[in-house]
Amino acid sequence: MPYKHGAYGELIESTQQISTLSQGTIPVYVGTAPVHRLLDYKKSINTPLLINNLDEAKTKLGYSDNDRFEDFTLSAAVYAHFKNKIQPIGPIVVINVLNPEEHFKDVENDSVILVNKIGYIDNYAVLGSVKIGEFVSGTDYKEEYTTDGKLKLTIINPEISSPVSISYKKLDISLVENSHIIGNYDPATDRRTGLSCINTVYEDLNVVPSVISAPGWNHIPEVESEIISLCAEIGGHWKATCVTDIDPVVKTIDEAKNWKVSHNYINKIEKVCWPKVELDGQSIWMSILTIVRMQQTDFSNAGVPYESCSNKQIDITGILFEDGTRTRFNQEQGNKLNEKGITTVIFYGGKWVVWGPHMANYEYGITEAESSHYGDIFDSNIRTNIYLSNDFQLRNAAIIDSPIVRNDLDGILNTEQMRLNSLIADGKLLYGKIEFIVEENQNSDVVQGNFTFSTAVTNTPPAKSLTNKIQYTSQGINKLTDGGGI
Structure with missing residues (x-):
């Protein structure tokens, strides 16, 4: 460097890149795709793939609009997200387990x-x-x-x-088994398969998984339990919700309610759907359409999932059972499912809508009975709190391993409180306060670099019901008689 004495300035090329990091709703689907149509199909097996549009689905998955949804569940997800007539929406992450060299x-x-x-x-x-x-x-x-x-x-x-x-x-799609969907991790080769691949979605694609599903296998308890376990801690710290299905062989409301309980589909991070629905002449899992509606709703709210997808229109033509039998549900029938934490579809307000603002943990009369469960009543409450947890981690990642003094702690508190205040101003929270409580930060923790913040929030409740009490009164009769003399 030459000798300098004075003030200087230089223009240099920017190294900043556009980040694809998103804390919006990013669904992750595990299933089967027609990768046999690709010459280089190996890179599309047991690998998280980000799909932004139909063209990417064709080049990365071998997708075609004519695919049979029963055979290729990931094609069903692609079609529902990007070909629906309400609002094509993405991106989505897909993990294909179908291997032309094995199946x-x-x-x-x-x-x-x-x-x-x-x-x-x-x-x-x-x-x-x-x-x-x-x-x-x-x-x-x-x-x-x-x-x-x-x-x-x-x-x-x-x-x-x-x-x-x-x-x-x-x-031969029949060779795909539950074990392929569940997958595993081999530490010797650092190779993941199936659901286990979700643990590296953030590292591979720079997006945080927020909703997980394996349509076509969700209704199998051993697969569902793996999904629940994964949602609790993805890659060591991210949290997510999942959307699952009740076995489509179930054909009555009472059977659906009994099946849900007997198979232990009762987790608060799980939204359970029943039955299947029809989309453009094909039977499709309702879990897919529910996730599409979630992503559409969240997108309209800047990615914050404070609004339930219930009573929002979906692009279907009817309700189907596994044997192809058509049915329909009215609001009363839908409510019988909702009171047991089952999300369904009804024809309401001149359109087909998702019907059910709860997660699988909900049971009418029990969930509301204890004040400690108030935050677990609605799907929007649970999803918003998971969003807040992930969002905090994303925005404060750069602070990790940096020296921290009291001013830094106060800075975090101020920044996070401003974030909460913004959500309150938008109506996405009713209340929010973050604190650094001394009792929760003992010296033994602080000297090890562990700092804990505590946030209290009141979620914005949905208007689950509106009741107008109409009562007869005779006061109007006076208008007929007052001033009416000759």
Whole structure:
């Protein structure tokens, strides 16, 4: 550096990057996707993928608008988020467990009719696995998936004539088991699968998971219990809620209520849904549509989940049971489910709406009985408090391992109180106060660098019911008789 004496200034290139970090509602889905349509499908297996739009879903998951939701649950989530007619919404995080190298069966001597040297395989053929005798793929013939989900064969070598005999690997979704969804972590290889991959979503994608679901497997208790455990502590400190389903074989309201209790779907960080619904002619898990409605509602509130998704419109055409039977629920029937902490769908106000402002812990007459449970009555209360916890961690991450003095503590208190005051001013909280209580910060904790703040909040309650008491009075009769003499 040359000798300098005086005041100087320099313009340098900015190194700041736009952060994708979000504390809005980011759903995470674990399930199956048609990655057999991708040549490089390996990077789409047991890896958290951020999906912002349909184009990304096609390139990262092999998605097609024509996918069967029963086979590809992640395609159902993509369709519901980005193709719904109310408000396409994202991003979402998906984790696909379907592996074309593991979940397949061999198909031998299949026959394809060629028209102008082009044929189609209307099957779940794994891209790159097609064999035509001794001919060479890429030289004698070419294979590619079309936008409607069919494998297109283009013949290059004139020696190949119609009909052509082929062999290939066919995806076998029935081989996907509960264990693949639950997954595991192998410390020896640092490899994660299934739900375990959610623990690295923040590190991999720079987003905090806020709602977790595994539609198609949520109704299986061993899967649900893993999801509940994960939501309590993701990656060591993040918290989330989850949305699950009651087994679709259940066909009556009483059976649904009994099933929920007998299978222990009663956690306060869990929203339980029943039954399935219909979207554009396909049966789809209600957990997906509920999450879509959550994200839409939260987006309109700057990402703060203080408003319930209940009584908000969803894009469906009806309610379905597993056997395809159609049904409908009115408000009275919906309330019978709500009073046991089950979220459903009713036709109300001229539209289909999510119906149920509670989480799975709720039971009418019991949850309200103890004052300690007041904060656990509504889904918006629970989700808001989880939001506040995660938000505090995100905004104060840079302070960790820095020297801290009393002015720093006061600075944190002032900043956090301003944040609470802002939420109160917006109506997202009724009350909020943060304190640094001496009794909760003993010398033995402080010398180890452990500092505890205590925040008390009063959540904004939803208007669960409005009652207008109408009573007859005879006072109006006087208007007929007063001043009416001759």
